[in-house]
Amino acid sequence: MDHLPEPLQTILTNATYTYLRSTAHSQLTTHLSTFRTTVVDPYILTPLSHLLATTLGSSTMPDLMSALVLGGVLLVSLVILDYIRRFVVWWVMWWVRFIVRVVFWxxxxxxxVYVWNVGGEQAFKDAGRVWGFLMGFLQEGWAMIEQGGAPGGGGGAGGKGMGGSGQWW
Incomplete structure (x- = not known):
């Protein structure tokens, strides 16, 4: 107790603390032994021992070697199934990677080939048209999401729909 701080040493050496600790220990021991004799023995241990005695005495209980062989067969089959799963996942992922690479290249x-055939200037113009189309499509979609209506906004007479002052295309 030399390694404990001074206030803790005084508490642990106090007579009241020592008395309460011994009293609590004795009461706990008494309550646990009473619980064992009134609950555990008659309701858990006795029925379990009778069940095991009747089951182990009959010929329907498999022996230990059969249980071990069954466990070994289960283990080997799970290992084989794991190898099959790994092979199938590898094979599928190989084909997915192959298809992605073929599409990319x-x-x-x-x-x-397109740039070679039409020339660099025309290819840049076409790329600009496609980019403009995509940006317009995204802006229209974003406007629909924000306003929750038809294409072009509210779609009413005062909005930018077909009946309003704005153009819908």
């Missing part, structure tokens, strides 16, 4: 080649 195919689009690079098609884009290169």
């Amino acid at each position: 195919g689009s690079v080649v098609v884009l290169g």
Whole structure:
């Protein structure tokens, strides 16, 4: 107790603390032994011991070697199924990677052939048109989301819909 702080040493050496600790220990022991004799023995241990005695004495209970063989077969089958799962996942992912690479490099080649055929200036103009179309489409979609209405806004007579002053295209 030399390693404990001074206030804690005085509490632990106090007669009241020592008395309460011994009293609590004795009362706890008494209550646990009473619980064991009134609940655990008659309702848990005795029925369990009778069940095991009748089950182990009959011939329907499998022996230990059968249970071990069954557990071993289960373990080996799970290991084999794990290897099969790994192989299938690898095979599927190989094909997915292959298809993604073919699509990517195919689009690079098609884009290169397009630029070669129409020229750089025309390719940039077409790219600008496609970019403008996509940005307009996204802006229209964003406006629909914000206002929660038809394309072009509210769609009413005062809005930007077909009946209003704005154009809908």
